[in-house]
Amino acid sequence: MGYGSKDIKNIVKEILEEKKDIGGIKNIYFVGCGGSLGALYPAKTFVERESQVLRSAWINSNEFVHSTPKDFGENSIICLACHKGNTPETIKAARLGKEKGAAVIILTWLEESEIIEFGDYIIHYTFDASPDHLAGDIDYAGEKTQCALLVAVELVAQTEGYANYDKFYEALGMISNIIRNARTHVAARAEAFAEEYQNDSVIYTMGSGAAYGAAYMESICIFMEMQWLDSSSIHTGEFFHGPFEVTDANRPFMIQISEGSTRELDERALTFLKTYAKRIEVLDAKELGLSTIDASVVDYFNHALFNNVYPIYNHALAVKREHPLTTRRYMWKVEY
Amino acid sequence: MGYGSKDIKNIVKEILEEKKDIGGIKNIYFVGCGGSLGALYPAKTFVERESQVLRSAWINSNEFVHSTPKDFGENSIICLACHKGNTPETIKAARLGKEKGAAVIILTWLEESEIIEFGDYIIHYTFDASPDHLAGDIDYAGEKTQCALLVAVELVAQTEGYANYDKFYEALGMISNIIRNARTHVAARAEAFAEEYQNDSVIYTMGSGAAYGAAYMESICIFMEMQWLDSSSIHTGEFFHGPFEVTDANRPFMIQISEGSTRELDERALTFLKTYAKRIEVLDAKELGLSTIDASVVDYFNHALFNNVYPIYNHALAVKREHPLTTRRYMWKVEY
Known part of the structure; x- marks a missing residue:
C-alpha cells in the first residue's frame, strides 16, 4: 500500500x-x-x-x-x-x-x-x-x-x-523546470534580502488566490517558527481594508505577485507599497517564468513556484541572522 | 425596499x-x-x-x-x-x-x-x-x-x-443581554489591559471555530488599522504548528476561549501560553455568560459576544495610547 x-x-x-x-x-x-x-x-x-x-x-x-x-x-x-x-x-x-x-x-x-x-x-x-x-x-x-x-x-x-484537464497535466510537466530556473534566478537577490532584513523583528508576507497558502506557510512555518519573527500573511485584497494602515517606510513586506486571475489584486497592493513602503521584496511569478503555463490553469501553479523559491531566501536569511532553520524552543522539545 | x-x-x-x-x-x-x-x-x-x-x-x-x-x-x-x-x-x-x-x-x-x-x-x-x-x-x-x-x-x-432551529432563535433572543452584561463585566480589566499594553508594538489575537472571524477583525481592523500595531490572528489549532515558536515572556496574546465544540483547542493554547508566555489577555465566553445558550447552537454566538466585548478594550487602549480609533493615515485620505 x-x-x-x-x-x-x-x-x-x-x-x-x-x-x-x-x-x-x-x-x-x-x-x-x-x-x-x-x-x-x-x-x-x-x-x-x-x-x-x-x-x-x-x-x-x-x-x-x-x-x-x-x-x-x-x-x-x-x-x-x-x-x-x-x-x-x-x-x-x-x-x-x-x-x-x-x-x-x-x-x-x-x-x-x-x-x-x-x-x-x-x-x-x-x-x-x-x-x-x-x-x-x-x-x-x-x-x-x-x-x-x-x-x-x-x-x-x-x-x-x-475542461482544462489536458492543460493542467501539460503544466504539471513544466513546473519542475520553471521552479529550478526560478531558484537559480533569485540567488543573488536572496543574499541581498538577507543582508537588508537581518535585523528586523517583523516581516509580513502577502498573496492572493490559490497562492495565498504559500504566503501563509512562509509566515507561520518560516518567519514565526524557524526565525521567531513577528509575522502575518496578509491577503492582497484585504490589505486595503485594515492592514495597510501599518505601512510605513520601515516595515518589510514580502509580496507574491501571482500569474492568473488574481494578479490585479497583487499588483494593486504592490503599487501602494511602492508609494508608501520602502522595504519590499517582490516575488513575481511572471518574471520567475510561470507565464509559459497556459492561462486557464496557471492560477493553481503559483503556490508551487513561490513555495520552492522561498527556501533560497530562507537559507540566506538564516545564515545571516545566525539562526539555523532547525532551531526550536518548543516544537518537539516540551509537552504541549 | x-x-x-x-x-x-x-x-x-x-x-x-x-x-x-x-x-x-x-x-x-x-x-x-x-x-x-x-x-x-x-x-x-x-x-x-x-x-x-x-x-x-x-x-x-x-x-x-x-x-x-x-x-x-x-x-x-x-x-x-x-x-x-x-x-x-x-x-x-x-x-x-x-x-x-x-x-x-x-x-x-x-x-x-x-x-x-x-x-x-x-x-x-x-x-x-x-x-x-x-x-x-x-x-x-x-x-x-x-x-x-x-x-x-x-x-x-x-x-x-x-434540527436546532428553535434553539437558534431562542439563543438569538438571549444574545443582547449576554453582550450587555459582558461589556460591563470587562470594564475594569479593559483599563488594566490598556495600562499594561500601551507601549507594545505587537499584539496577537487568537481564536477558533466560528469565532475565528472575530479574532481576524480585531487584528486587522483595530490593532493594525486603528492602532497601527503589528498583529496577526492565530488559529488556536494552528498555533502549535509554527506560530507558537514566537511565544516568550514579552509578546502579548489576546485569546478567545469559545464556548462549544472547539473550546478544547482554545484551552490547549491557553495552557501553553500560561506556561511560556507571561502577558495574556483572556476573553472566556463561558465566564462572560455565553453558556446559558444551548450547547447545540452556542458555537455560532461566540463571535457576536467577542466582537462586542472588544470595543471596551479598544477604547481604553486608544485613550491610554493617545491614538484615537478614528485616526488614519491612508484610508479615505489617499488614492489606492
Whole structure:
C-alpha cells in the first residue's frame, strides 16, 4: 500500500467505483496542521472555483475532529497531509474518516508511520530533504501540493468533467523546470534580502488566490517558527481594508505577485507599497517564468513556484541572522 | 425596499419560491472586504458544518470578482456585507451577482448608498454608531453577523431542515443581554489591559471555530488599522504548528476561549501560553455568560459576544495610547 502522484488518477477511479452504489462522492475535505494544511490550499481553491457540485472545505485537523461537518461520512473523501505521519491531531482526523466510512487519502513523506493504518490510500510525495531544501533535485510535480491538486482535478474531471484537464497535466510537466530556473534566478537577490532584513523583528508576507497558502506557510512555518519573527500573511485584497494602515517606510513586506486571475489584486497592493513602503521584496511569478503555463490553469501553479523559491531566501536569511532553520524552543522539545 | 433581521425568514422563502422552477438554490457565497468579510465568518462556518448539500465559500470581494466560482449564477445566493454601501470591490461583486442572475442579499447600515441598486434584498442591520461603539443600547441580535447567520439558518432550515432551529432563535433572543452584561463585566480589566499594553508594538489575537472571524477583525481592523500595531490572528489549532515558536515572556496574546465544540483547542493554547508566555489577555465566553445558550447552537454566538466585548478594550487602549480609533493615515485620505 503505497502510491505516488502518478497513481492518483486510478485512486480516484477506484474510490468512485467503490462509492458508486451508495451515491458517489459528494464532498471532499482538505485537512492538516500548519504547513501541511497550507500545502492543501490550492486544492481547496480548485474545488471551490472549478466544481459545480462538490462541497469542500479546508480545515485544521483538530478543528475538523471537534467540529466535524455534518455531511462527513461514506460519501466523503478526506485528503490529509502529514509529513512524518506522527501529528496526533491529523491521526485523529484520519481515524475519524475510517470510522465514518469516508475514503481516506493520506499524503505523507515517510514510508512507515503511525498514521498509515488509518488511510485507504497512502500517497508518498516527493520532498527535498536536503539541509534547508537547497538540493533542488527532486521532481516538484510530485510534491504534496501537486498531489492534493491532482486528487481535486481527477475528482472533478471524473465526475462532472474539467475542461482544462489536458492543460493542467501539460503544466504539471513544466513546473519542475520553471521552479529550478526560478531558484537559480533569485540567488543573488536572496543574499541581498538577507543582508537588508537581518535585523528586523517583523516581516509580513502577502498573496492572493490559490497562492495565498504559500504566503501563509512562509509566515507561520518560516518567519514565526524557524526565525521567531513577528509575522502575518496578509491577503492582497484585504490589505486595503485594515492592514495597510501599518505601512510605513520601515516595515518589510514580502509580496507574491501571482500569474492568473488574481494578479490585479497583487499588483494593486504592490503599487501602494511602492508609494508608501520602502522595504519590499517582490516575488513575481511572471518574471520567475510561470507565464509559459497556459492561462486557464496557471492560477493553481503559483503556490508551487513561490513555495520552492522561498527556501533560497530562507537559507540566506538564516545564515545571516545566525539562526539555523532547525532551531526550536518548543516544537518537539516540551509537552504541549 | 429595506428589510431588517426579522424579515430574513421571508426573504429566504421568497428567493426559494422564485428559484423553484429553475432548480432551487445550490450554493451561497459570503463576500465582503475586511471587517465586513470577517463578520460573515460565522455564517460561512454554519453552512460548512451544518448543511448536507449547499456549496459555500467565504471570499474577499475583489478576489470573488476576479476568480469567480464556476457555479455562481441563477442558482446562487450572494450575501454581501458593506457598511456604508460604497466599497468599490463589493459594489462590483453585487453587480456581478445581478448580471449572473443570482439572488443578491446586501447587508448594510445606511439607508441610501451606491450599492443598493445592485441588491435584490437590502437588509439594514443594527449598529452601535456612538463614538468607539460604547453606547451599548442597540439590539445586538440585529447586527450584521447575526443577519448573515439568519440567512444561512433559514436557507438550511427551509431546504434540507435544521434540527436546532428553535434553539437558534431562542439563543438569538438571549444574545443582547449576554453582550450587555459582558461589556460591563470587562470594564475594569479593559483599563488594566490598556495600562499594561500601551507601549507594545505587537499584539496577537487568537481564536477558533466560528469565532475565528472575530479574532481576524480585531487584528486587522483595530490593532493594525486603528492602532497601527503589528498583529496577526492565530488559529488556536494552528498555533502549535509554527506560530507558537514566537511565544516568550514579552509578546502579548489576546485569546478567545469559545464556548462549544472547539473550546478544547482554545484551552490547549491557553495552557501553553500560561506556561511560556507571561502577558495574556483572556476573553472566556463561558465566564462572560455565553453558556446559558444551548450547547447545540452556542458555537455560532461566540463571535457576536467577542466582537462586542472588544470595543471596551479598544477604547481604553486608544485613550491610554493617545491614538484615537478614528485616526488614519491612508484610508479615505489617499488614492489606492
